Amino acid sequence: MPPTPANPSPSPSAARPAGSVDHSVCGGPADLAGPVSLALARVARLHRTAAGRQLRSLGLYPGQEFVMMHLWDRGPVRQSELIKAVELDPSTVTKTLQRLEQAGHVRRSPDPGDRRAVLVEATEQSSGLWEDVAEAWGALEKQTLAGLSERDRTEFVRLLSLVERNLCTEPEGCPE
Amino acid sequence: MPPTPANPSPSPSAARPAGSVDHSVCGGPADLAGPVSLALARVARLHRTAAGRQLRSLGLYPGQEFVMMHLWDRGPVRQSELIKAVELDPSTVTKTLQRLEQAGHVRRSPDPGDRRAVLVEATEQSSGLWEDVAEAWGALEKQTLAGLSERDRTEFVRLLSLVERNLCTEPEGCPE
DNA sequence: ACCCATTACTTGGCCGACCAAGGTAATGTT
C-alpha cells in the first residue's frame, strides 16, 4: 500500500535511509528519498540560476558561456569538435550557435575540406565579452566556494569527479 | 588583449588557478576558468539526464518527480505550499501541474476557503507510480554514489549543503 | 466603507536540453 496520503513514510521497497534527513540548509524541506541526489539537484539549479544572473547582464544565457569559452581559447573549430568538447546534444549546439550567430558573437562558415562540416569561430566583436565572462565566472566560483577551506575545495572536486565517473559509465553517454 | 585565438590562457583578470585542471574523469576536456563550477555544471547535467532515463519509462519527465513525491507524502496541499516546497518558480509549477493533470497523475480543485488558491493532490491512479519512482530514485542514488565510502558520502552532502547556503544567500532567491 | 498592498496563480515568451527523424556528404565494402 504505497501512498496513504497525509501519512509520512509508508516504508517503501527502496531507499529511505533513516529518520531525519539533514535539511540543514536554507530551510529546504528535503523529505523524500535520496538525499544526495536531491541536494545535488537543488544545488545544481541554484548554481545555474546564479550563473544566469551573472550572464544576463552580458547578454548571454546560461549554457552559452561554455560554447564561447571554448571558441575563445581554441579559435575556429569544427562544430563536431565543439560538440564533443561541451558534451551536449548536437541539436542543442546547433540551436545555441544559431542564437549566438544572430547575436553577433559567433561566425559560421562551411568547411572547405569537408562539405558536411561547419567551422565556427568567435567574432572579433565578441572579444569584448571575454573579460566580462571570465569575471562573471570568477565571481560565481567565489560565491560558490565561499567559506570553504582549501581542503574542502579539493575534496569537493574530488567527490564531484567520482560522481561524474559514476554517472558517465553505466548506461553510456560519455565520450569514449 | 583577451582572445588571441589558438593560444591558450592569455592570463585574464580573474580565475585561472594554475597549470593543470584536473580533468581526471571521463575524458572531459575541462579547460576554462572555475574548475569547480564547471565540474558542478557537468555533473548536474549528467545527473539530470540519468534521472531522466530512469523516469522516461515511467512516463514522467525529470522535475516532475519532485512534485509527485511531495504530493504523495503530504496529501492534498495548496499550490503555494507546493511551490515553496520545491523552491521553483510559480509559473514552472503551474505548467508542470497542467501536464501532470493531463497525464492523470494529479487532480486540482479550487480551495473553498480561499478562492484564489488551488488544491492539488495525487490521484489514486498515480499511486502505482509511487513505488517505481522510489525505486528509480534509489537506483539513481546508488549509481551516483557508487564506490564512495560512507565518509565520502557524508562529506559530499556536507559540502553540498555549504555550497547551497552560499548560492542561496547572497542575491536572495532562497525562501526566507 | 474604501483603498491599496499582498498573496495566489496564469499566460506568453524565451532559452537550454533532450529525442526522433531527416538530408547530405564522406568513407568503407564488395
Add this chain to the structure above:
DNA sequence: AACATTACCTTGGTCGGCCAAGTAATGGGT
C-alpha cells in the same frame, strides 16, 4: 563502380526553467 555505413548537421517537437506582466481574490489600514 555501386552499395551500404557512418559522420555531420538541421528541423520539429516536447519539457523544465526563468522572467515579465497580468488577473483575481484577500486582508489591512484608516
